[in-house]
Amino acid sequence: MKSTPDQLSVPPDGRPYHDQPQWRNDFPIDWPQDELVARRDFTKFLVLTSFAFVVGQLWIVFENFARKRRGQPPVRRVTRADAIPIGGSLVFEYPAAHDICILVRTGPQHYVAFNQKCTHLSCAVVPEVAKKRFYCPCHNGSFDLESGIPIAGPPRRPLERILLEIRDADLYAVGIEVRA
Amino acid sequence: MNLEFFLDPNRCIGCQSCVAACSECDTHRGHSMIHLEYVDRPISVQTVPVVCMHCDSPTCAEVCPADAIKRTGDGVVQTARKPRCIACNNCVLACPFGVPKMKTEFSLMMKCDMCYDRTSAGLKPMCASVCPSGALYFGTREEIEQLRPRSQPVNTFQFGQQTITTKVHMMVPRDSGIQNVDVLSAMNEEPVARMDVFDEIDA
Numbered sequence: 434m435k436s437t438p439d440q441l442s443v444p445p446d447g448r449p450y451h452d453q454p455q456w457r458n459d460f461p462i463d464w465p466q467d468e469l470v471a472r473r474d475f476t477k478f479l480v481l482t483s484f485a486f487v488v489g490q491l492w493i494v495f496e497n498f499a500r501k502r503r504g505q506p507p508v509r510r511v512t513r514a515d516a517i518p519i520g521g522s523l524v525f526e527y528p529a530a531h532d533i534c535i536l537v538r539t540g541p542q543h544y545v546a547f548n549q550k551c552t553h554l555s556c557a558v559v560p561e562v563a564k565k566r567f568y569c570p571c572h573n574g575s576f577d578l579e580s581g582i583p584i585a586g587p588p589r590r591p592l593e594r595i596l597l598e599i600r601d602a603d604l605y606a607v608g609i610e611v612r613a
Numbered sequence: 614m615n616l617e618f619f620l621d622p623n624r625c626i627g628c629q630s631c632v633a634a635c636s637e638c639d640t641h642r643g644h645s646m647i648h649l650e651y652v653d654r655p656i657s658v659q660t661v662p663v664v665c666m667h668c669d670s671p672t673c674a675e676v677c678p679a680d681a682i683k684r685t686g687d688g689v690v691q692t693a694r695k696p697r698c699i700a701c702n703n704c705v706l707a708c709p710f711g712v713p714k715m716k717t718e719f720s721l722m723m724k725c726d727m728c729y730d731r732t733s734a735g736l737k738p739m740c741a742s743v744c745p746s747g748a749l750y751f752g753t754r755e756e757i758e759q760l761r762p763r764s765q766p767v768n769t770f771q772f773g774q775q776t777i778t779t780k781v782h783m784m785v786p787r788d789s790g791i792q793n794v795d796v797l798s799a800m801n802e803e804p805v806a807r808m809d810v811f812d813e814i815d816a
Contacts, residue, residue, distance in 0.1 A: 442684050443669045445775070462674040464683040464691070 440466055505608035511536060511597075514544070514604045520562045524549065527595055527606040534595050535560060535567075536604070539578065544604060546595035547581045553588040567592065581612075618727065618741065618750075619757045619766055620662065621784040625748040627651075627660035631740035638728045638739045641692070646714060646725040647740050662749055664740065665690060665712045665725035666770075667780035673704035673713055673724070682722070688780045689729055693722040709772040709796075727781075763787050773797045 442462040444453050461467050506528030517523050517538045525546075527534045536546040537560045547567065549557045556571035566584065567576040574586030581592035596608040629649060636645040648663040671690045674682035681697035682704060684690045693704070693713075700720040704713045713724040728738035732751075736742075741751035750757060757766065766782035771793035785791060 441669070441686070441688055442671065442674075443778075445670045445672075445675060460680045462671060462682070462684050464685045467680075467683050 505596075508598075508605050508607045511546075511604040511606050514599050514602050517544075522560045522562070525606070528609065533557065534606070536595075536597075537562060537578065544597050544599075545579060545581075546597050546606065547576075548593035548595065548609075550593070551588055552583070552590040552592060553586070558592065615753060616732070616735070616737075616751055617754060617757075617766075618664070618738070618781040619752070619761075619784055620664065620781060621748050621750065621761065621764065622661040623748075623784070624746045625649075625660045625662055626746050627658060628745060630743045630745060631662055631749055634739040634743040635725075639730045640726055640728060641723055644714075644716065644723060646723060648711065662740065662744075663710060663712060664738075664749070664781065665727065666710050666768075666777070667727065669778045669780070672707045672709060672775070672777075673722075676703045676707040678703060685729075687733070689727050689732070690724070691726050691729065692724055695719075695721055698722055709770070709775065709777060757784070767791055 440450060440461065440463050444450070444457060450458065509527055511525050511527070512523060517536070519538050519541060522535055522537045524533060524535050526532055533549045534546055535549045535558070536544060538544050539562065547558075551558050551569040551571065551574055553569065553572060553574050556569050558567040558569045558574075558576060560578065561568050562578065565578045567578060567581070569575070569586065569588065572587045574588040575584045576582060576588065576592050577584050581594055583589060583591060591612045594610040594612070595606050596610055598605045598607045627649065631647050632645045632649050635641075635647040636643055638646075646665075650661045650663055651657075652659045652661060667684075667688055667690050669688075671682065671684060674684065674690065677693070678701060679693075679697045679699045681693040681699070682690065683694060698721050700715060700717065700722065702715050702722075704722050704724075705715050713722045716723050728736075728740075732738055737751040738749075741749040744750070747760065750760070754766070761784055763786060764784040765787045767785050768779045768782045770777045770779065770783075773796065
């Protein structure tokens with residue numbers, strides 16, 4: 434950048450602007466220079482931003498592909514099936530430790546399990562079996578008890594469902610169903 | 614008409630008018646940006662008004678890590694830009710004249726901007742419009758030469774190794790020559806017991 438009449442501040446060493454390091458031109462002290470967005474800078478910004486968007490889209494494609502290849506997490510035993518009373522619930526960790534999930538026995542032979550993270554801002558949801566819902570106390574979000582679909586409040590996406598299987602009177606978590 | 618700011622600390626009578634007027638300015642309403650300093654309060658009543666000197670190479674802007682301090686096209690160094698200022702105090706510590714004020718309640722450095730709303734419209738800054746003794750004068754060079762024939766305006770200052778040229782002028786006696794105080798020598802100064810100072814005055 435050449436020295437223009439707009440640049441009236443003098444660098445401390447007194448040398449002209451074209452002898453100054455680049456950062457001095459990038460962070461000018463003079464207001465007019467600071468406000469100036471050159472056409473070239475704007476074009477550079479547009480190109481780089483759209484390139485970043487393209488890379489982001491490709492990354493999403495790659496992630497989807499990788500998730501399909503990864504398959505389901507390993508099967509883990511949760512509890513004995515009759516250890517929970519009807520209408521009762523149990524917190525367990527699946528697939529890894531600290532992934533808190535919640536299991537609810539809704540009928541004699543009917544169990545549902547969901548990741549406990551609210552899809553709004555990741556608060557822990559609380560099962561309210563009498564009201565047939567999971568309730569998130571943080572922002573009054575509600576999810577259907579059977580399907581995990583949001584029915585009230587800010588959440589827009591359903592809870593992550595944990596797939597269950599009963600084998601020899603034991604309950605096993607066998608996978609995660611991610612729904613958009 | 615090229616209006617310039619001339620400071621004549623010799624004429625300051627410490628009346629605080631400028632301090633009161635400054636807080637009436639619309640660019641910083643309610644906050645006085647001028648400093649009225651006592652030179653050596655125990656032994657003298659002499660005061661010095663300190664306004665921003667609007668340096669050609671503003672040290673406050675040089676040290677700003679957030680790129681917040683800007684100088685408008687007419688050479689006035691403005692208060693830090695609010696979206697950028699991080700209230701780090703660098704400018705307050707760096708300014709050789711001690712001008713910037715840290716307003717912690719706004720997390721913003723505010724400073725004398727020569728009453729930008731007024732001077733950009735051809736009016737005098739608030740302080741210069743009220744100063745009863747002419748210590749703060751805003752006008753043309755011809756006017757000041759007529760008013761102060763025995764003084765000359767100076768706008769180059771030496772602080773250690775740093776030479777500073779400013780937009781605001783300081784009036785100094787024409788015949789006595791310009792003396793720059795070595796501010797760094799104050800670091801080697803021995804503290805003086807104040808009672809000794811009074812003895813010196815009495816003697």
